[in-house]
Amino acid sequence: MINGQFYAPEGKPAPVVEPGEFVFSVIGLDHGHIVGMCNGLTEAGAVLKSVYDPDPAKVDAFCKAYPHVKRAANEEELLSDPETLLIAGAAVTSERCALGLRVMAAGKDYFTDKAPLTTLEQLAAAKEAVKQAGKKYMVYYSERIHAETAVFAGQLIEQGAIGKVIQVLGLGPHRLSAETRPEWFFQKEQYGGILCDIGSHQIEQILFYTGAKDATVTHSQIGNFNHPEFPELDDFGDASLLTDTGAAGYFRVDWFTPDGLQTWGDGRSFILGTEGFIEQRKYMNLGTPGGEGHLFLANGKEETHYNVSGKVGFPFFGQLILDCLNRTENAMTQEHAFKAAELCVKAQLQAEVIAP
Amino acid sequence: MINGQFYAPEGKPAPVVEPGEFVFSVIGLDHGHIVGMCNGLTEAGAVLKSVYDPDPAKVDAFCKAYPHVKRAANEEELLSDPETLLIAGAAVTSERCALGLRVMAAGKDYFTDKAPLTTLEQLAAAKEAVKQAGKKYMVYYSERIHAETAVFAGQLIEQGAIGKVIQVLGLGPHRLSAETRPEWFFQKEQYGGILCDIGSHQIEQILFYTGAKDATVTHSQIGNFNHPEFPELDDFGDASLLTDTGAAGYFRVDWFTPDGLQTWGDGRSFILGTEGFIEQRKYMNLGTPGGEGHLFLANGKEETHYNVSGKVGFPFFGQLILDCLNRTENAMTQEHAFKAAELCVKAQLQAEVIAP
Numbered sequence: 267m268i269n270g271q272f273y274a275p276e277g278k279p280a281p282v283v284e285p286g287e288f289v290f291s292v293i294g295l296d297h298g299h300i301v302g303m304c305n306g307l308t309e310a311g312a313v314l315k316s317v318y319d320p321d322p323a324k325v326d327a328f329c330k331a332y333p334h335v336k337r338a339a340n341e342e343e344l345l346s347d348p349e350t351l352l353i354a355g356a357a358v359t360s361e362r363c364a365l366g367l368r369v370m371a372a373g374k375d376y377f378t379d380k381a382p383l384t385t386l387e388q389l390a391a392a393k394e395a396v397k398q399a400g401k402k403y404m405v406y407y408s409e410r411i412h413a414e415t416a417v418f419a420g421q422l423i424e425q426g427a428i429g430k431v432i433q434v435l436g437l438g439p440h441r442l443s444a445e446t447r448p449e450w451f452f453q454k455e456q457y458g459g460i461l462c463d464i465g466s467h468q469i470e471q472i473l474f475y476t477g478a479k480d481a482t483v484t485h486s487q488i489g490n491f492n493h494p495e496f497p498e499l500d501d502f503g504d505a506s507l508l509t510d511t512g513a514a515g516y517f518r519v520d521w522f523t524p525d526g527l528q529t530w531g532d533g534r535s536f537i538l539g540t541e542g543f544i545e546q547r548k549y550m551n552l553g554t555p556g557g558e559g560h561l562f563l564a565n566g567k568e569e570t571h572y573n574v575s576g577k578v579g580f581p582f583f584g585q586l587i588l589d590c591l592n593r594t595e596n597a598m599t600q601e602h603a604f605k606a607a608e609l610c611v612k613a614q615l616q617a618e619v620i621a622p
Numbered sequence: 623m624i625n626g627q628f629y630a631p632e633g634k635p636a637p638v639v640e641p642g643e644f645v646f647s648v649i650g651l652d653h654g655h656i657v658g659m660c661n662g663l664t665e666a667g668a669v670l671k672s673v674y675d676p677d678p679a680k681v682d683a684f685c686k687a688y689p690h691v692k693r694a695a696n697e698e699e700l701l702s703d704p705e706t707l708l709i710a711g712a713a714v715t716s717e718r719c720a721l722g723l724r725v726m727a728a729g730k731d732y733f734t735d736k737a738p739l740t741t742l743e744q745l746a747a748a749k750e751a752v753k754q755a756g757k758k759y760m761v762y763y764s765e766r767i768h769a770e771t772a773v774f775a776g777q778l779i780e781q782g783a784i785g786k787v788i789q790v791l792g793l794g795p796h797r798l799s800a801e802t803r804p805e806w807f808f809q810k811e812q813y814g815g816i817l818c819d820i821g822s823h824q825i826e827q828i829l830f831y832t833g834a835k836d837a838t839v840t841h842s843q844i845g846n847f848n849h850p851e852f853p854e855l856d857d858f859g860d861a862s863l864l865t866d867t868g869a870a871g872y873f874r875v876d877w878f879t880p881d882g883l884q885t886w887g888d889g890r891s892f893i894l895g896t897e898g899f900i901e902q903r904k905y906m907n908l909g910t911p912g913g914e915g916h917l918f919l920a921n922g923k924e925e926t927h928y929n930v931s932g933k934v935g936f937p938f939f940g941q942l943i944l945d946c947l948n949r950t951e952n953a954m955t956q957e958h959a960f961k962a963a964e965l966c967v968k969a970q971l972q973a974e975v976i977a978p
Contacts, residue, residue, distance in 0.1 A: 430847075430848075432845075432847045432848075432858055432876070432878065433860070433874065433876075435793075435874060437791075439894075439899075484841060484974075489870075491788045491896060492785075492786075492788075502788055502870070502894075504789070504862070504870065504872060506860070506862065508976055512847075512977055514843065514860065514976060516860060516874070518789065518791060518872070518894075520894060522788065522895075522896065524898040524922050525922045526898070526920050526921050526923050526925050527920045528925055536793065538795075538874075538876060540847060540848040540878065542880040542882070543880070543888075552920070552925070553927030562909045564880050564888070565880045565882050567881075567882050568882045569908070571910065618840075620870060621868055
């Protein structure tokens with residue numbers, strides 16, 4: 267049974283640098299997203315040098331996927347490696363910030379799985395460290411940067427295909443597969459709550475597609491509707507946002523993907539504009555075989571089903587590499603990465619508990 | 623260009639009474655929904671006898687659709703007709719209650735287009751009149767009762783196909799076609815605001831699919847994002863509800879269906895349950911020809927695309943006829959019809975204005 271923790275998109279190699287020009291290493295293998303992060307970077311020309319995690323079993327599994335990677339004896343070996351320019355990590359969510367602080371203090375850029383942090387105190391520390399070190403704390407908001415429909419949607423909006431964006435509405439259902447999840451996944455202090463965890467993808471998309479720099483969480487709620495055996499698991503959450511562009515945002519996230527579904531989640535994104543709308547069916551086209559990458563565009567001229575699988579690619583990773591080398595912000599601004607993090611923590615903090 | 627005001631589903635004749643056993647007449651032709659209402663009733667065996675509207679042009683158009691209908695000289699002629707058991711009407715929204723009060727005072731049941739009323743004062747008067755007269759004030763919530771996917775979804779939920787309902791999420795986009803709309807359509811006092819008007823369909827569905835008797839509107843907002851020429855038009859609205867079953871509800875309604883779309887609106891309904899989910903694509907399957915009636919079911923056993931067009935029918939109308947004859951409440955309870963009306967007025971009243 268496919269579940270999202272092992273979903274790691276692969277794209278076509280599109281190197282932006284020569285071999286050896288951009289070397290990164292990995293610390294923290296607590297979430298399977300690290301594979302997608304490494305795929306994205308290596309396809310863009312980065313060289314994966316070394317890996318460290320305190321759990322040798324996790325390192326074993328990782329080294330199977332990346333046979334040429336070097337096993338480091340400890341974290342310090344990587345942090346002090348002059349060749350390594352960036353550390354990618356998928357630690358336990360609540361420990362991602364602390365790792366980032368160590369990485370940046372060692373003079374390296376940091377690329378973490380989402381959510382990048384779980385508290386506003388961590389956010390303040392991360393912001394301060396970025397300022398002090400002049401380094402990057404970038405985030406793998408995979409449901410936008412590692413989904414081709416999501417990239418294409420951004421291009422269409424930029425081209426004016428749907429006019430001005432009025433609302434972004436996201437559905438982020440996920441398969442639980444509880445038996446495959448580590449203990450920390452069910453501890454709220456560690457995973458951060460559903461709106462912080464898988465909600466972070468959604469909030470990042472609301473900011474991105476509306477072109478907003480800020481937003482207010484106008485309503486949010488969480489619940490545990492059907493998993494009394496995991497009392498700290500939010501199995502449902504939703505939230506409404508109002509962005510500083512005047513556009514609205516709404517999203518629902520949940521852990522109720524049923525076993526009959528062809529993949530781990532029927533992730534959708536509906537973007538309503540003044541001149542048309544876009545629907546993304548990111549990972550599957552419900553009720554239809556044919557894989558991922560379905561985008562639908564309707565506007566004054568057309569109603570079109572695009573299958574963009576393998577056609578759009580994932581420009582984020584090459585841009586990130588060049589951003590690190592050139593100290594630019596083309597992949598994602600630091601402000602945007604932190605704003606999404608802030609809003610998902612706030613959405614979680616102010617959420618009303620509606621179940622049980 | 624198709625727009626929803628002229629959308630009038632036709633089903634297979636499925637009479638529940640002998641010819642002449644149930645006679646109804648029509649007062650109020652301000653909205654094209656009256657055609658769908660009459661189709662539903664006549665297909666179920668009702669006989670349409672007479673029609674009255676102060677505007678002879680509207681009566682002309684109606685008589686083209688129903689050549690055997692008799693033109694009444696005035697409303698009183700219909701209200702005093704002993705043969706007419708029910709009056710169907712699609713008056714200006716703000717006048718629907720007043721018409722209903724006259725109809726029930728004349729000892730007849732009333733079947734009005736949605737929204738059935740626009741203020742809480744009207745609701746109180748309608749409730750009192752129902753109690754006094756012992757008559758029905760039924761409502762044409764067409765996006766559930768006159769959409770085969772919506773009927774089928776209810777049957778699937780009743781059969782337990784998705785377990786207990788956690789959330790109902792509806793998208794109700796509509797094509798504006800401003801040039802075809804009457805003046806009252808743009809006057810808020812008359813159409814009631816978007817959450818009251820097309821939002822009423824959505825709130826009725828949230829109550830119905832969750833099996834709720836009551837709900838709280840926890841958040842609602844409206845806006846006019848792109849129609850400054852109609853300052854009282856809400857072209858966007860959304861709302862969150864929490865029902866007394868513990869389930870959540872969210873809906874978005876808007877007037878932004880673009881001209882390239884194959885029909886007047888890509889109406890959707892996503893119903894999330896503990897054991898699976900349902901998606902309705904009621905009027906079209908985006909990006910695909912093939913008409914209306916698409917329902918998708920995913921649960922522990924299956925992921926299935928059902929095309930139910932012409933297969934499920936519209937049992938509401940036959941049930942309503944029998945309810946009127948037998949004084950039962952199988953089509954819809956009076957309490958349910960009024961509760962949906964109450965909540966859509968409340969959603970509108972408490973809505974924050976987010977644009978312009």
